[in-house]
Amino acid sequence: MTKLLLFVCTGNTCRSPMAEGFARRWMEINQINGWEVASAGTFAGEGYKTSKETIEALYEHGVVFEGTSTPLTKELADRASVVLCMTSSHCMDVASITEDPTKIEMFNMYGGIIDPVGCDQSVYDELAEKMLEIIPKRLLEITNRTEKKE
Numbered sequence: 001m002t003k004l005l006l007f008v009c010t011g012n013t014c015r016s017p018m019a020e021g022f023a024r025r026w027m028e029i030n031q032i033n034g035w036e037v038a039s040a041g042t043f044a045g046e047g048y049k050t051s052k053e054t055i056e057a058l059y060e061h062g063v064v065f066e067g068t069s070t071p072l073t074k075e076l077a078d079r080a081s082v083v084l085c086m087t088s089s090h091c092m093d094v095a096s097i098t099e100d101p102t103k104i105e106m107f108n109m110y111g112g113i114i115d116p117v118g119c120d121q122s123v124y125d126e127l128a129e130k131m132l133e134i135i136p137k138r139l140l141e142i143t144n145r146t147e148k149k150e
Contacts, residue, residue: 001034002034002035002036003034003035003036003081003082003146004035004036004037004038004079004080004081004082005023005035005036005037005038005080005081005082005084005139005142006038006039006040006076006077006080006082006083006084007019007020007023007037007038007039007040007083007084007085007086007107008039008040008041008042008072008083008084008085008086008090008093008094009039009041009042009085009086009087009090009113009115010041010042010043010044010086010090010115011041011043011044011045011048011069011117012039012040012041012044012048012069012070012071012072013041013044013048013049013050013051013054013069013117014050014051014053014054014115014116014117014124014127015086015113015115015116015127016039016040016041016086017039017050017054017065017067017069018054018057018058018124018127018128018131019039019084019086019107019131019135020037020038020039020065020067021054021058021063021065022058022061022063022128022131022132022135023037023135023139024037024063025061025062025063026135026136026139027139032139032143035143038070038076038080039067039070040070040071040072040073040076041069041070041071041072042072042090042093042094043071044069044070044071044072045069045071046068046069046070046071047068047069048068048069049068049069050065050066050067050068050069051117051124053116053119053120053121053123053124054124056121056124057121057124057125057127057128058128060125060128061128061132072093072094072097073097074097074098077094077097077098078098078099078100080098080103081103081146082103082105082142082146083098083103083104083105084105084106084107084138085104085105085106085107086107086108086112086113086115087106087112087113088106088112091104091105091106107134107138108130108134109138113127113130113131
């Protein structure tokens with residue numbers, strides 16, 4: 001059965017789509033099978049374009065990303081095997097709607113990821129570098145942990 005790794009931020013146009021793009025690429029490069037990667041926003045509208053700055057930052061690291069915003073729903077949160085949130089308030093939002101709050105974790109174990117919306121490209125590029133440091137460690141830990149449970 002395919003497991004779902006869900007990234008959550010607010011509007012689902014900057015942080016969580018960037019994490020989704022990098023996570024998909026990491027799983028592809030490392031030939032990690034049995035996982036689906038998605039993202040959603042706690043206050044996202046349906047179908048808004050991913051920010052051009054996010055798309056550019058991903059592209060600069062070899063990731064082509066096409067997607068639109070998805071609102072976080074109870075069904076999506078319940079279907080996820082692991083939910084990685086950008087801030088503690090996102091964790092609380094997900095916990096308020098899901099059946100299993102034990103699967104909710106911070107994306108960055110050392111603190112929240114600041115929303116870059118409205119900032120220039122350099123802020124998105126810095127965010128991309130930070131995510132590229134976090135993604136391999138977190139995904140390796142998550143995929144190893146879930147394999148041991150099976």
